[in-house]
Amino acid sequence: MTAASEIHPKTVRGVTRIARNAKAAASQLATTSTAEKNTALTAVADALRANTDRIVAANEADIAAGIDDGMSEALLDRLRLDADRIAAIADSVDAVVDLADPVGDVVLGRTLPNGIRLTQTRVPMGVIGAIYEARPNVTVDIAVLALKSGNASVLRGGSAAQNSNAEIITVLRNAVASAGLPADAINGIDQFGRDGANVLMHARDFVDLLIPRGGTELINMVVQESIVPVIETGVGNVHMFIDSTATVKTAVDLVLNSKTQRPSVCNSLETLLVHEKAAKRVLPKILDRLDGEGVVVHADSDVAAHAPTTMKIKRVSRRDWAKEYLGLEIAVKLVSGIEEAIDHIRAYSSGHTEVIVTKDLDNADTFVAAIDAAAVGVNVSTRFTDGGELGFGAEVGISTQKLHARGPMGLEQLTTTKWVMMGNGQIRS
């Protein structure tokens, strides 16, 4: 990261001007009606469909550059846009039109003894910055959720998606302007490179909230560097503890679903803790099924003793306990009971999702009370920590911090509140 003092003045001026314009647009959006915002969102969905060819062409340039740079197939897949994917993105924008607008909701209202009528009313945050990696769908996700909740956005995507993002942002800005809202409601700063991201992280006068979305390294960099308030999202070193009373079927189903239903995402299972008294009953079947799904298991010899003879187990190291594999790998450990399970989770949890599988009411209560995470589950797949699954509609990410938003961040989490005091001359005595 370049020190702020070494950034070219042109970059500082350029990003600052964009952030200032975004703030002016945000003032206008704050008093824009839900109907007007929905009209603009519909225009955005239509424009994405109408400009599919242009967006695909821009994306092809990014893909070609990615191949030249030796980008992995998994990353190329995240980067790739085709007509089907753009259609799906446009449909997701239409779905946001149908979500309730949180702006204007009265969170609390009372009349004070002196007659002042007090209301706490939901209002937009203002300007939301986002710094993320090379997934161009995130550009649309964040811009659209910000707009629906009355916010302007300033977006810094990965440089590998630069052409795609530039084209998408042009399409979005034109669509928003065609619906009579300010084009500066949506802004890209990819053209300023990494230094532009640095300026954004220091634009505290104009940016109200910064959301980093990506891997641990990106998030840590933003947390360290930003003086704009940050909400951390998405790092999930997710645990499941199989208690001695768990039934084999439930344990097997939940482990398999949590690990393999979509291994690349933050709410997938990374470390399995098994009560030593349950090991003989549940582990042979769990290990066999994981093996069948191609999952690499990291464990010690006590665990390996329960594996099918043909199965290869990788020797577990301390580093595995802290690792978010985000793929078909899992660390497995025997524990002497719920206390050891809780201690292990406290030591290694990223505060995302932690689950116990048990039939014992006391242990369920103990686990829920003792574990400090955004979501704690009893006898459920870890994969349910998700805005859609929990009933919020679309989400900007899963917050793993405690301030402001914890867990899935939907539209409501992109707002703040304003206290309104209506009186007729009250003074304080």
Next chain:
Amino acid sequence: MTAASEIHPKTVRGVTRIARNAKAAASQLATTSTAEKNTALTAVADALRANTDRIVAANEADIAAGIDDGMSEALLDRLRLDADRIAAIADSVDAVVDLADPVGDVVLGRTLPNGIRLTQTRVPMGVIGAIYEARPNVTVDIAVLALKSGNASVLRGGSAAQNSNAEIITVLRNAVASAGLPADAINGIDQFGRDGANVLMHARDFVDLLIPRGGTELINMVVQESIVPVIETGVGNVHMFIDSTATVKTAVDLVLNSKTQRPSVCNSLETLLVHEKAAKRVLPKILDRLDGEGVVVHADSDVAAHAPTTMKIKRVSRRDWAKEYLGLEIAVKLVSGIEEAIDHIRAYSSGHTEVIVTKDLDNADTFVAAIDAAAVGVNVSTRFTDGGELGFGAEVGISTQKLHARGPMGLEQLTTTKWVMMGNGQIRS
């Protein structure tokens, strides 16, 4: 501010050890019942009364040092503790016992289509750090509100109050331990000086929230330096706009109360904007009354034309518009209408409290919608933005940022939530 790399390893180890112990205490407090916490708080109040002499003696050492250092009478007054003040502090602790405990409140609950019972439950934040200036009552305020809401605290007061704070923290820790809770629920780090504050601002693994309380300089330093999430409190460049339809009596009453009822606090009025059509009616009386109360008025000649001939008006400069006087001074400006008033407030507001005085419904609505501040008032004194006045009981400060807490921060703002998912084997398809 010392660069983190230059801090003595002993300071880093010492503060980190305290923060780690505080986190362990927080784990225990998270499952401590309200009754147990209240017993500990009552013990704290009793211990403050029983140890009045020791605390006063420690405070006398701070006062003596302050006099030697040439501290102003206003600062000495903030620093001073006597038997009456300690009795008042102990009474305020008893009042916290009577407040409702937010921990365990269910914020939202629903049953998902798949049968998972979902609840969003209020839980403590964990460890709350505070960095503040030389007012030893703040030590008790923050420690006690943190404890009531199930949090441990790590406190860094001003070095000028070092002896008072050390004695108070000893009394508090002993009282908490005597009630069976961990002494590490309350911790001081004054002994490590400024470098200790720096380590605290980087102790992200152990500290969940940092609250700076003090002047603009202190708050800006913490915002710039801290990688622990911060809530900004208390800077109030507060405006009042007198619209053309305001009655003289209401305008005079509200200006006088807002400026002079307690000028040293953040919700007192700093800049008065007057509609030019109201100037002739309201200004002579307002200026005369301000003069009578000894308030220094900063204004231009258009305003001065309405002043009593004997009154001295100070020539206003651009800097006055941005200034939080926190004393018997005020800036006054004529504006051509509500648009200019809103533009001026947008340019100079610190986002604390802004008030309009009007009889016009459209202008009241416009002002409330357009002004981006924690509190917006219509025909009320600015002094009502206060936890006690708005009905929250005690407060830790007034948040002027948009994330997590905006406006008075009471017990609820010292908590976060946890999503609890109760199921019987649900998997995601």
